[in-house]
Amino acid sequence: MFALPYLELGVSTYSSAVFNFVPELALAFYGAVRERRREDVARMLRGFFVPYTEIRNRRPGYAVSIVKAGMTVTGDGAGPVRPPLTDLTATELAELTALVERQPAARA
DSSP, X not given: OOHHHHHHTTXXXXXXXXXXXXXXXXXXXXXXXXXXXXXXXXXHIIIIIHHHHHHHTTSTTHXXXXXHHHHHHTTOOOXXXXXXXXXXXXXXXXXXXXXXXXXXXXXX
């Protein structure tokens, strides 16, 4: 979410949990950030990262839950989270699945 502003401050690298399940998107985003292609960055933020963050922010601990769910969506199941964390609801998993499937690299 903040990679481009951080780049402007001199921070040239970032880490994103989405590398675990949509690495092509994460790399494309990083490339757009490094090349300061603001329109591409904004498009990827709107098309994936903002909706992803909205799901992630719904419950405490979802930062872990959503990555495990994303890995399940892409066929690399990571199993359920350990208590006291909770997995995404069926509705949230469906939202995440639709979000991932809309990404061109996820269909490759």
